[in-house]
Amino acid sequence: MAAQVPTAYYLVLAAILFSIGVGSFLIKRNIITIFISIELMLNAVNLTFVAFAHQWHQISGQIFVFFVMVVAAAEAAVGLAIIIAIFRTRQTLNVDQIDLMKL
Amino acid sequence: MQSLSPNILALLPEYILTIVGVLIMLAEPLLPPASSRKPLGWLAILGTVAAALASWCQLHLGTLTAFSGTVQVDTFSVFFHLLISAIVLVTLLISLDYFEGSARHAGEYFALIVFSAVGMMLMTCATELLLVFVGLEISSIATYILCGFRKGSATGAESSIKYFLLGSFATAFFLYGIALAFGATGSTSIAAIAAGLATTTTPRLAFLALAMILIGLGFKVSSAPFHVWTPDVYQGAPSPVVGYMSTAPKAAAFAVLLRITFSAFGPMEHRWAVLMWILAALSMTIGNLGAMLQRDVKRLLAYSSIAHAGYILVAFTALRSEGIAAVCFYTATYAAMQVGAFAVVTQVTGYDEQIRSIDDYTGLALKRPVLAAFLGLFLISLIGIPFTGGFFGKFYVFSSAVHSNHVWLAVVGLFNSGIACFYYLRLLAALYTRPATENTRLDRSSRSLGVPAGIGLTLAAAATLVLGIFPGHFLNLAQRAGAAPAPTSAASTPATVPPAAVTLPMQ
Numbered sequence: 001m002a003a004q005v006p007t008a009y010y011l012v013l014a015a016i017l018f019s020i021g022v023g024s025f026l027i028k029r030n031i032i033t034i035f036i037s038i039e040l041m042l043n044a045v046n047l048t049f050v051a052f053a054h055q056w057h058q059i060s061g062q063i064f065v066f067f068v069m070v071v072a073a074a075e076a077a078v079g080l081a082i083i084i085a086i087f088r089t090r091q092t093l094n095v096d097q098i099d100l101m102k103l
Numbered sequence: 104m105q106s107l108s109p110n111i112l113a114l115l116p117e118y119i120l121t122i123v124g125v126l127i128m129l130a131e132p133l134l135p136p137a138s139s140r141k142p143l144g145w146l147a148i149l150g151t152v153a154a155a156l157a158s159w160c161q162l163h164l165g166t167l168t169a170f171s172g173t174v175q176v177d178t179f180s181v182f183f184h185l186l187i188s189a190i191v192l193v194t195l196l197i198s199l200d201y202f203e204g205s206a207r208h209a210g211e212y213f214a215l216i217v218f219s220a221v222g223m224m225l226m227t228c229a230t231e232l233l234l235v236f237v238g239l240e241i242s243s244i245a246t247y248i249l250c251g252f253r254k255g256s257a258t259g260a261e262s263s264i265k266y267f268l269l270g271s272f273a274t275a276f277f278l279y280g281i282a283l284a285f286g287a288t289g290s291t292s293i294a295a296i297a298a299g300l301a302t303t304t305t306p307r308l309a310f311l312a313l314a315m316i317l318i319g320l321g322f323k324v325s326s327a328p329f330h331v332w333t334p335d336v337y338q339g340a341p342s343p344v345v346g347y348m349s350t351a352p353k354a355a356a357f358a359v360l361l362r363i364t365f366s367a368f369g370p371m372e373h374r375w376a377v378l379m380w381i382l383a384a385l386s387m388t389i390g391n392l393g394a395m396l397q398r399d400v401k402r403l404l405a406y407s408s409i410a411h412a413g414y415i416l417v418a419f420t421a422l423r424s425e426g427i428a429a430v431c432f433y434t435a436t437y438a439a440m441q442v443g444a445f446a447v448v449t450q451v452t453g454y455d456e457q458i459r460s461i462d463d464y465t466g467l468a469l470k471r472p473v474l475a476a477f478l479g480l481f482l483i484s485l486i487g488i489p490f491t492g493g494f495f496g497k498f499y500v501f502s503s504a505v506h507s508n509h510v511w512l513a514v515v516g517l518f519n520s521g522i523a524c525f526y527y528l529r530l531l532a533a534l535y536t537r538p539a540t541e542n543t544r545l546d547r548s549s550r551s552l553g554v555p556a557g558i559g560l561t562l563a564a565a566a567t568l569v570l571g572i573f574p575g576h577f578l579n580l581a582q583r584a585g586a587a588p589a590p591t592s593a594a595s596t597p598a599t600v601p602p603a604a605v606t607l608p609m610q
Contacts, residue, residue: 018275018279035268038268042275042278045278045279048279053285056289060285060291061285063233064233064281064282064285068278071236078244078247079267082263085264086260088260089256089260090260098261101258101338
C-alpha cells in the first residue's frame, strides 16, 4: 500500500488556493474573473472540509461540502443574472468603469 | 398546538412564510400584467403577521429543540423572530404603494422579502453552523436581487453587483472559518464546538477560525474595516429595500455573532473581546467621521448605520447575559429608527429618487410637515436624545461595557455620539429651513401619504417612542433573551476519535 499523503498537505494546498482567490479578487478588474476567484475560494474551503473530515473520521464535513456546492450554484445563477443586468446598463464589465456612485 | 411534532412546531414561523412566499410567486404570473400587485403585498403582510403570532406562541412553550439538535427555539430566537417580523411588516407596508405603476413583476418583490425573512429567521434559531450558512445564503441571495430591483437603473445594477461580489467574498471567509473550526474541534455544531474547544490540541487554529468568521460576519453587519460596500450599495438600492437590508440582515447576523462568540467560542472570550474592542472603536469612528463628509442623505444614513453597528459591537465586550440583552435592545431600537428614517426617504423621493442631497431636503417641513416631523423624530432618536429609543439603547450598551471594565471603549463611544450630533442636526436643521431659492424638486415628487405607508411610519415612530419612554417591558424581553441557555449538545456529540497525528502548519 502506498504511503498516505498527510492531511497537512491538503490544508496547505487549500490555504494557498484560498489566498490566490483573495489575491485575484482584489487585483482583477473584470467582473467575471472576480466571480471566478470567489468560486476558487469556495473550492479551497471545500478541500479544507474534506481534509478535516478525513482526519476526524467524521462524515459531517463531507456533507457540508455538498451544501456549499449547491449554494454556490444558486449564487452563480443569481450572480450571472446580475452581471447581465450590469452589462445591459453600462456596456462594460470593467469594475473601474462601474463607478457611478462616489462621494 | 401541543399535538404537533417538535419539528413542525419549532420552525412554524418559517414554514408559514415559505408557503406565503411560494403562493405569491405562483400567483404573480397568473395576474394580468396591467393589474395591481397590491393583493400580493397584503398576502405577504398577512403571512408576516401570522408568522409573528406563531413566534409569540413559541414563547410560551419553553425551549424547543428539533431536527436532531440543529434548531433551538428559545427566548433568544423568539426575540429575533419577532424583531425580524416587525421589520418585514413595516417594510411591506411602506412599499405597498412604492411600485404602483412603476415596476412590473412587483409581486416578486414581496416574495423575495418574505424569502429573505425565512433565511434570517433560520439564522437566529440555528445551533448548527451548516444551518446558519444556509440561512445566511437564503437571506443574502434574496437581498442581492432586491438591491437591483429597479430594472434598467444603472445605479441599481451597480449597487446589486457590488453587494453581490463583496457579500460572496465575505461568505467565503465565513465558510473558511467554519471549516477551520471543524478542523479544530471536529464538529460544526455550536454546542459541540464549545465542548471541543476545552480539549482542543490546536487552539491557534480555533482562534484563526473565529477570526475568519468575524471577518465574514463583519461584512454582513458592515462594521469597519469591512464597511466599504455599504455607502454605494445603500445609495443605489431602492429606499424601502435599504431600510430593510440595513436592519433585518444585520439583526440576524448579530444574533449569529452572539451565539458564535458567547456560546461556541465562550472559553476564548479573553482573546476575541480584544478584536471586538477594535472593531467597535473603528466602526464608530469611521462611521461618524465618514457621515460628516456626505451630501447625499442615503449615504449619510449608510455611514450612520456603520457607526450604529459599532455601538452594538461595544456590547460584545460586556459580560454574557448583560451583553446579549444590550445587543438585543439596541438592535431593536436601531431597527425602529432606521426603518422609519428610510420610510420617510421613500415617501419623499418616490420611485425615481431624484431628491438626493441634503440641499434637496431643505424646506421639507414647509411642503410636507408630517413627513418632516417623522424624520425629525427618527433623527433625534438616532442622535440618542432622552425619551427616544436611541437614548436607552446607547445607555444600556455603554453601561454594559463599563460594567466589564471597558471604560475607555465607552468613552470613545460617548465622544462619537457627540460627533454624530453634528451631521444629524445639520440634516434636521435643513428640514426646517426655508430654502434660498424655491425648491421645485420637492413639488414634483409630492404624492400624498398612502394609508399603508402611514400605518408603517406610525408603527416605526411608536416603537421608537415606546422604547424610549417605557423601555421596561421590552428590556425585560431582551433580558430573558440574554438569559436563554446556551445550546447544549443533545444529539450531536463532539467527535470522540482523536485527530490523527498530523503536524498542522499553524503550530
